[in-house]
Amino acid sequence: GAGVSQTPSNKVTEKGKYVELRCDPISGHTALYWYRQSLGQGPEFLIYFQGTGAADDSGLPNDRFFAVRPEGSVSTLKIQRTERGDSAVYLCASSFTGLTEAFFGQGTRLTVV
Amino acid sequence: DAKTTQPPSMDCAEGRAANLPCNHSTISGNEYVYWYRQIHSQGPQYIIHGLKNNETNEMASLIITEDRKSSTLILPHATLRDTAVYYCIVRVIEGRRALTFGSGTRLQVQP
Numbered sequence: 001g002a003g004v005s006q007t008p009s010n011k012v013t014e015k016g017k018y019v020e021l022r023c024d025p026i027s028g029h030t031a032l033y034w035y036r037q038s039l040g041q042g043p044e045f046l047i048y049f050q051g052t053g054a055a056d057d058s059g060l061p062n063d064r065f066f067a068v069r070p071e072g073s074v075s076t077l078k079i080q081r082t083e084r085g086d087s088a089v090y091l092c093a094s095s096f097t098g099l100t101e102a103f104f105g106q107g108t109r110l111t112v113v
Numbered sequence: 114d115a116k117t118t119q120p121p122s123m124d125c126a127e128g129r130a131a132n133l134p135c136n137h138s139t140i141s142g143n144e145y146v147y148w149y150r151q152i153h154s155q156g157p158q159y160i161i162h163g164l165k166n167n168e169t170n171e172m173a174s175l176i177i178t179e180d181r182k183s184s185t186l187i188l189p190h191a192t193l194r195d196t197a198v199y200y201c202i203v204r205v206i207e208g209r210r211a212l213t214f215g216s217g218t219r220l221q222v223q224p
Contacts, residue, residue, distance in 0.1 A: 041216065045212070
């Protein structure tokens with residue numbers, strides 16, 4: 001596809017469950033970013049990949065959050081033992097090198113009930 | 114990365130220029146000014162960026178003061194589709210860091 005694709009677009013899960021959110025970046029983009037956005041706030045940085053490795057994971061709030069990018073393309077954000085406070089829109093972005101502009105997906109709206 | 118300050122909201126009449134200010138008084142010499150916008154229910158969209166010279170593209174113009182402590186994003190002829198939250202971000206290029214978003218300015222273009 002032409003843009004960053006995130007699936008699912010909406011996810012409702014029960015408190016305590018495990019969820020996976022997927023991001024398909026623009027083909028050829030080496031840099032990939034995950035953000036989360038709560039209502040009325042700007043996006044909050046979670047983790048940044050350069051290729052397959054996490055170059056900066058300082059934004060992950062705790063050890064329930066983990067992300068992988070095993071082949072340097074698709075990335076999965078994994079949240080264990082979800083809590084109601086994890087409810088937010090999770091945004092993924094990619095850029096060609098990490099030095100150029102970032103393109104964002106439409107986000108996954110996660111609701112923990 | 115340096116902190117930015119933006120007004121929380123602004124109005125603009127359709128067809129008029131929208132001038133969105135940003136203060137970044139602690140900016141360092143190796144930090145660029147980026148602007149993104151976020152239309153309701155969409156991901157942020159890149160608009161423009163610059164270091165110290167004024168920049169223009171098909172979407173907007175960026176005016177950076179000579180001391181680089183503030184900048185203005187100009188949408189020359191605002192339309193209803195420009196209604197969005199506009200984020201001014203200061204970012205170090207070296208080290209390939211991620212963007213750090215603040216609260217932005219909510220621009221409402223009025224018909």
